[in-house]
Structures are given as structure tokens and as C-alpha cells.
Amino acid sequence: xxxxxxxxxxxxxxxxxxxxxxxxxxxxxxxxxxxxxxxxxxxxxxxxxxxxxxxxxxxxxxxxxxxxxxxxxxxxxxxxxxxxxxxxxxxxxxxxxxxxxxxxxxxxxxxxxxxxxxxxxxxxxxxxxxxxxxxxxxxxxxxxxxxxxxxxxxxxxxxxxxxxxxxxxxxxxxxxxxxxxxxxxxxxxxxxxxxxxxxxxxxxxxxxxxxxxxxxxxxxxxxxxxxxxxxxxxxxxxxxxxxxxxxxxxxxxxxxxxxxxxxxxxxxxxxxxxxxxxxxxxxxxxxxxxxxxxxxxxxxxxxxxxxxxxxxxxxxxxxxxxxxxxxxxxxxxxxxxxxxxxxxxxxxxxxxxxxxxxxxxxxxxxxxxxxxxxxxxxxxxxxxxxxxxxxxxxxxxxxxxxxxxxxxxxxxxxxxxxxxxxxxxxxxxxxxxxxxxxxxxxxxxxxxxxxxxxxxxxxxxxxxxxxxxxxxxxxxxxxxxxxxxxxxxxxxxxxxxxxxxxxxxxxxxxxxxxxxxxxxxxxxxxxxxxxxxxxxxxxxxxxxxxxxxxxxxxxxxxxxxxxxxxxxxxxxxxxxxxxxxxxxxxxxxxxxxxxxx
Numbered sequence: 001x002x003x004x005x006x007x008x009x010x011x012x013x014x015x016x017x018x019x020x021x022x023x024x025x026x027x028x029x030x031x032x033x034x035x036x037x038x039x040x041x042x043x044x045x046x047x048x049x050x051x052x053x054x055x056x057x058x059x060x061x062x063x064x065x066x067x068x069x070x071x072x073x074x075x076x077x078x079x080x081x082x083x084x085x086x087x088x089x090x091x092x093x094x095x096x097x098x099x100x101x102x103x104x105x106x107x108x109x110x111x112x113x114x115x116x117x118x119x120x121x122x123x124x125x126x127x128x129x130x131x132x133x134x135x136x137x138x139x140x141x142x143x144x145x146x147x148x149x150x151x152x153x154x155x156x157x158x159x160x161x162x163x164x165x166x167x168x169x170x171x172x173x174x175x176x177x178x179x180x181x182x183x184x185x186x187x188x189x190x191x192x193x194x195x196x197x198x199x200x201x202x203x204x205x206x207x208x209x210x211x212x213x214x215x216x217x218x219x220x221x222x223x224x225x226x227x228x229x230x231x232x233x234x235x236x237x238x239x240x241x242x243x244x245x246x247x248x249x250x251x252x253x254x255x256x257x258x259x260x261x262x263x264x265x266x267x268x269x270x271x272x273x274x275x276x277x278x279x280x281x282x283x284x285x286x287x288x289x290x291x292x293x294x295x296x297x298x299x300x301x302x303x304x305x306x307x308x309x310x311x312x313x314x315x316x317x318x319x320x321x322x323x324x325x326x327x328x329x330x331x332x333x334x335x336x337x338x339x340x341x342x343x344x345x346x347x348x349x350x351x352x353x354x355x356x357x358x359x360x361x362x363x364x365x366x367x368x369x370x371x372x373x374x375x376x377x378x379x380x381x382x383x384x385x386x387x388x389x390x391x392x393x394x395x396x397x398x399x400x401x402x403x404x405x406x407x408x409x410x411x412x413x414x415x416x417x418x419x420x421x422x423x424x425x426x427x428x429x430x431x432x433x434x435x436x437x438x439x440x441x442x443x444x445x446x447x448x449x450x451x452x453x454x455x456x457x458x459x460x461x462x463x464x465x466x467x468x469x470x471x472x473x474x475x476x477x478x479x480x481x482x483x484x485x486x487x488x489x490x491x492x493x494x495x496x497x498x499x500x501x502x503x504x505x506x507x508x509x510x511x512x513x514x515x516x517x518x519x520x521x522x523x524x525x526x527x528x529x530x531x532x533x534x535x536x537x538x539x540x541x542x543x544x545x546x547x548x549x550x551x552x553x554x555x556x557x558x559x560x561x562x563x564x565x566x567x568x569x570x571x572x573x574x575x576x577x578x579x580x581x582x583x584x585x586x587x588x589x590x591x592x593x594x595x596x597x
Contacts, residue, residue, distance in 0.1 A: 009352045013360065016227060016351040023223045027216050029193030029411045035218045036104045036187070039257055040065070046260030049233060053281055054094035054265045061260065064098055066179040071102025072186075073177040074170075078133060082107030082190065085129050085198060088244075089113045089122070089144065090137035092267050093161060096243045097253055099135060104196060106186045111198035111210065112244035114546055118143045121207060123150030128210045128419050129198055131155060135170055138162030192216045192411070198419070199246050199342050210419040211343035213250075216411035220347075221246065222254030228336045228349055229285060229312045233260035238283035238310075240269040240292075242546045246342045247315065252287035255314075269548075271295045275304040275330070283308065288315035290548030291488065293326050298487045306331040314338070317549070320356030321478040339402075339454065343427070345415045345440050346371045346404030348454055362452035370413045372439075373400035373448060374432065378463050378470045379501075383429075391432045399447045399457050399470075403429060403439040415440050445472075462552065464493030465501040469530035476504060476533065479526040483519050485511040490542050490550040494535065494559045498593035503534035507555055507567075509542055516570065516579045523572075534597055535560045536570040536579055561587055572597075 026033070047062040059067070080086060088099055088110055100110035111129040113122070115137065122143060126134060127150075134157040136144045141159060159167035192215040200208035225231075237256040241248025243265070256263045264281045274296060278286070292315070312334040318326070327335060339348040339358040348359020348371070361369045373394040375384035383401070386392050394400035406428065407413040415438075417424030429439045445457040457463070462473045473491035480489035488509040493502030508514075516536075523532050537560070543551045560569050562582050570579040571586065574596050580586070589595065 009354075013351050013362070016349075017365065020224055020227045020349070023227050024220055024412070027192065027219045027223070027411055029191060029214070029216050029414070031192045032190065034104070034187060034190060034192055034194075034215045035196050035222070036101065038219065038222070039101060040181070042257060042260050046233060049260045050262040051257070052094050052097070052263050052265055053236075057094050059094060059098075064101075065181070067095065067098040067174075068102035068105060069179050069181050070174045070177040071099050072105040072182045073180075074174055075103055075106050075108050076182065076186075077173075077177065080108050080132050082186070083109065083195070085109045085111050085131045087111045087113050087126055087129055087131040087134040089115060089134060089140060090160065091115045091139065092239070092243050092265050093137070094265055095161070096265070097249075097257075097263070100197065106182055107190055107194075109195050109198060112200070112249060114200065114208070114242070114244050115140055115143075116546055117147075119146040120150045122147040123152075124207050125200055125210070126155065127152040130419070133158065135160050136167065138164055141165060141167070192219065195416075197250070199244070199250075201342060209343075209423050212416040212418065213246075213342075214411075214414075214416055216414075217416065218250060218254070220412050221250045222258045224347070224349070225251050225255040225314060225336075226258050228338065228351065229255060229314050229334075231255055231259050231261060231285065231312075235259065235261040235284045236264055236282055237261060238264045238266065238278055238281065238286040240266045240274070241287055241289055245289075245547050246340075247289045247547065248287055252314070255285075269295075271299040272302075274299075275302055275308055278308040278310055279304045284311050286310060286313055288313055288318065290317040291544065291550070292548045293318050294322050294481070294488065295548070297322055297326050297329065305329060312336060316340070316358065319474065319478060321482060323355045339446075339456065341442060343416070343418060344404060344442055345406060345413050346402065346442065347412075350453070354453055356455055357453040358446070358456050360451070360453045361448075365452075370405040370407060372403055372405070373398075373446060374403055376401045376445065376460065378445075378460070379465045381460070390434070391429070394447070396450045397447055399445050401460065402442045402444050402446045402454070403432070404442070406438040406440055462492065464504075466493065466503055466534075467501070467530040469528070471504055471531050476506065476527060476531050479523065479531075480506055480508065480519075480533070482526070483522045485514045486519070487511075488542050490552065490555065491533065492552045492556050494556060496593075496597070497591055499597060503597060504532065505535040505537065505555075505560060506533040507537040507539055507542055509540065510538055514538070520572065520578050532572065534572050535582070537565065537567050538570070539567045560590075563587075571595075 043061045043065040048060050051061045051064040052059045103110045113125045136157050138159045158170040160170035196215040196218045197213040198210050243249040253263050314336040335353050337350040350357045350359050375392045383391050406415045427441050432439045443460050446454050448454050458472045464471050476491045477489040480486050490507040494505045496503050558564050569582040571582050573580045
């Protein structure tokens with residue numbers, strides 16, 4: 001029976017792989033076919049289909065195109081020209097995609113900025129985007145004002161979707177524009193290798209970087225997910241992810257726009273109302289990322305948990321300990337997990353729904369892929385080389401860094417990098433297997449099984465060494481959240497004076513009556529000594545990015561000093577065999593290396 005199941009899965013994988021390659025076969029850097037051309041063809045094919053839904057408002061594809069045309073004509077009236085950048089600083093709205101679609105119609109590059117940014121961080125994104133104009137959601141005018149003194153120059157801003165105050169009114173100016181499509185001659189001479197959009201890295205380890213997005217990359221993102229989810233015009237994509245991010249704003253939105261389907265635009269994610277909204281808007285698909293599915297699983301049961309029409313979910317970051325529970329509780333027929341990075345040139349798809357896998361490259365397709373795993377030493381933070389000086393491939397079941405060969409024979413293997421050339425160069429490895437080759441560094445540790453399935457382990461910067469062993473933060477977090485009362489676990493390593501490596505620490509969101517004695521025993525049973533957290537920090541909530549990835553940098557800096565942290569901190573006491581509260585006295589003892597940790 002297992003053999004038959006395996007054959008069926010293999011045939012499914014081959015069928016989808018062939019369809020995926022066929023869907024992107026005409027994507028070429030030298031082609032004159034651009035993202036706006038693709039979308040306009042769908043508009044013309046499905047003019048009366050619903051394109052966007054936002055609460056009690058909705059647009060057909062005809063109305064969506066008309067709005068985008070006004071944006072395009074407005075941009076021309078402002079004097080911005082092909083190749084110029086216009087920033088969009090706004091939350092999820094009905095009009096959001098229409099703005100970047102309109103700008104792309106006239107060759108202007110939209111830069112999508114995280115609306116949660118403020119002051120210097122916001123100004124940083126505007127500055128590195130080299131924007132000529134900024135469209136500011138009036139809901140965030142205060143945030144915009146906080147950034148003005150940090151801007152590198154005098155940048156014109158327009159207030160949109162409300163009272164613009166002293167700023168020019170974007171909506172009023174748009175209303176005065178023609179809704180007819182600008183002539184295609186405006187895009188004449190452009191190729192799919194030209195820049196289409198600027199998106200920013202999530203900033204989990206520092207300030208965001210502006211990643212270049214060409215039309216070819218946009219087309220790969222949009223078309224690839226159609227095949228992965230087997231979507232069509234009747235589908236409705238529920239979008240709770242931020243539209244400024246690639247997973248939601250391009251992969252999810254692009255999926256719907258490539259087939260004449262609808263995008264249900266929600267202002268933000270809410271675990272308590274998610275399934276009610278899915279039923280209300282008749283959603284058939286949704287995109288997830290990071291810990292979103294865990295948040296839904298941790299929510300109390302609701303009447304609509306299984307009464308929805310969701311047939312497929314697509315995303316990345318669905319942990320193996322959450323996956324089967326999520327599918328069972330919410331009656332999800334299909335899960336498409338994938339791996340990718342905004343600026344990267346390597347992507348993986350899990351077409352068969354194998355729990356825990358982020359994608360697959362079987363041996364018979366290795367030559368058609370540009371991905372590989374190379375050995376990496378976490379302790380020295382360096383790659384392992386052979387006697388010939390070249391890097392070494394991992395074996396099956398061996399953890400290594402995922403890299404993508406930079407090639408020009410196919411557009412999907414190119415590496416466009418960031419606006420910052422120095423930052424781009426740091427992501428490239430040279431002379432990996434032969435002199436002259438170049439590979440993109442993902443910075444992620446994965447392993448591959450004998451069937452070619454890939455499994456995510458950790459970010460290189462997150463994995464740490466303790467007691468001469470490598471510790472995977474994801475493995476530890478998975479074990480912690482299996483204990484009753486622990487809802488979220490953000491795991492990281494902290495240095496301790498007098499000890500080698502970094503001690504494990506976990507910031508937990510847990511019940512107020514959490515059984516720390518029971519948790520200590522659970523950890524002892526579930527994890528090897530080196531992986532057991534030395535410190536626990538109990539919080540009411542964890543700090544995440546806009547795409548539900550845990551932030552660790554500030555937690556590492558704060559360490560375990562009770563004088564610096566308002567949250568209670570506990571230590572696995574080596575003599576008492578339980579977690580005890582870290583007091584000022586115990587902290588001093590730790591600093592003096594009084595404990596055998």
C-alpha cells in the first residue's frame with residue numbers, strides 16, 4: 001500500500017512540475033511582455049469578475065483597471081518618468097494593488113514600505129529606495145511626520161484615503177485623471193529584465209534592505225503559485241498578510257490576478273475572527289507565513305472552524321508540530337508549503353503535502369535546479385572546504401546551507417540583489433565548486449532526505465553552540481510548545497561570561513498558571529542536555545515582524561539580567577532540578593560562574 005501511495009505522490013509531483021515549467025516557459029529577461037501586460041490580459045478576459053473585496057466595497061476587474069489607469073495618468077502628470085521610484089506607505093486597502101499596478105503601467109517602480117515603521121527606520125527605507133514621490137496613507141500621517149527630519153532630501157508626499165492635512169490630496173488629484181489606459185508606447189523599449197518593484201527584507205536582524213524585483217521575478221511568483229494551488233477564476237484568496245510583503249502582496253495577490261480570481265483584502269490578521277471572515281467572504285484559499293497557523297491553532301474553538309470553503313492554503317513556515325493538528329482541526333484539504341526569499345534565486349515547492357517538508361528536488365531533476373546544500377560549521381560560522389579548497393556538498397540527512405547557483409541561461413536563476421551593492425555582494429559565494437562560479441547564500445540551514453525532500457532547520461544566525469553541540473532553535477521551540485500551557489516559544493542563545501558558546505533561552509507566551517516543574521521534566525525528557533533552555537522568560541506576547549516571524553535581536557541584547565527585564569526570568573537550577581526565578585543575587589552568582597550550567 002505504501003508503494004502505491006508513493007507512486008501516486010510521484011506522479012502528482014511530476015505532473016505539477018511539468019505544469020510549472022510550462023507556465024513560466026515564456027518568461028524571459030529580454031521579452032517585451034511585462035507584469036502589467038499580463039494583468040491587462042486578465043482584465044480584458046474577465047472584466048466583470050470580482051477582483052478585490054474589502055468589507056462592504058468591491059471592484060470588478062474593469063473597475064480595478066480604471067483606478068490603475070488614473071494612477072498611471074496621475075504619475076505622468078507629476079513628471080515622474082520610466083525608472084523613477086514612488087513609495088507606497090499604506091496599510092492593506094482595496095486600492096493598494098491598484099496603485100502599484102498603475103505605476104507599473106508607465107514604467108514607474110513602486111517601493112512597498114512597511115506601514116508599521118516610524119521615524120529613522122521609515123526614513124531609511126525611503127532614502128535607500130531613491131524615491132521621487134511618496135504616497136502616504138492618511139492613517140499614518142503622524143508616522144510620516146516623525147520620519148521627515150531623517151530624510152536624505154526634500155521628497156514630495158501625497159496624502160491618501162482621508163484628510164491629507166497640509167499634504168496634496170492624492171484622491172482628489174486622482175479623481176481628475178482620465179480612466180483610459182495610457183498607450184503601450186509609454187512602456188516601449190522596456191524588457192522583463194527591467195525593475196518592476198522594490199520590496200524590503202523583513203528586518204529581523206537589522207534595518208530592512210531594498211530588494212530589486214524585476215518583471216521576470218514578478219511573473220515567476222505570480223504564475224508559479226497558480227500551478228501550485230491549481231487555482232482558477234472561481235477562487236477567492238483571503239489576504240491577511242501585509243501587501244507590502246512578497247508572500248502576500250505578490251505571490252498571493254498575483255495568484256488571483258493571474259486567473260481572474262478575487263482577493264479578499266483584510267486590514268490585518270485576527271485569530272479570533274479569521275474563520276468567521278473566511279465564511280463571510282466565501283474564501284477558498286489563504287496565504288500563511290511564519291507563526292500565523294500556530295496563532296490560529298492556539299485560538300479557542302469557534303463555530304466556523306470547519307464550516308468554511310477553504311480548499312488549499314499556501315505559504316512558508318508551517319512547523320511540523322503544528323501542521324497535522326492544523327489540518328485536522330480546521331479540515332484543510334491541501335497544504336502547499338514553499339521556500340523562497342524576496343531577493344533570492346532559489347525556490348522550492350512541496351507539491352505533495354509531505355508534512356514538514358518545504359519543497360523537493362528529486363535526483364532526476366537535480367540538473368534542472370540551481371539549488372544545493374553545502375557543509376557549514378556553526379561553531380566557527382564558516383563553510384567547510386575540501387583538500388582542494390572548494391566547498392563540500394552535504395550527504396543525505398546532513399544539515400547544510402542552501403545556496404542557489406547564479407546563472408544567466410534562465411531568468412529564474414538570476415540574482416538581482418539589493419539597491420545596496422555592498423550588501424548584494426555579501427550574499428554571493430565565489431568559486432564554490434569550480435573557479436568562476438557564483439552562488440547566492442540563503443543564510444538558511446536545511447537538510448535533504450533520500451527522496452529529495454528539503455526540511456528547514458534554522459537561520460544560520462539563530463543556531464548556536466552549547467556544550468559543544470549545535471542547537472536548533474526551531475527544534476527546541478517545537479518541544480516547548482508541545483507542553484500544555486505553552487502557546488508560543490521564541491528560542492535564542494545568550495552569552496554567559498565564563499562559559500563557552502551560548503546558553504539556550506526561550507521567551508514564552510504561556511498560561512499564568514504554567515506548571516514550571518512539569519515543564520522542566522518535559523524538557524528533560526524531550527531534549528538532549530545541550531538543547532535544554534537554561535533560561536525561560538515569561539511574557540504576555542512575543543514581538544514579531546509584520547510577517548509573523550519572531551524578532552530575536554533585542555531579546556539577545558537584554559539577556560537574562562532581571563534588572564533590565566520587566567518579565568520574570570527563570571533558570572534551570574543545576575542543583576535543585578527545577579526552574580527558579582532569577583533574582584539579583586542569582587544573577588551575580590551566574591556572572592561569577594558559580595553554577596555548573
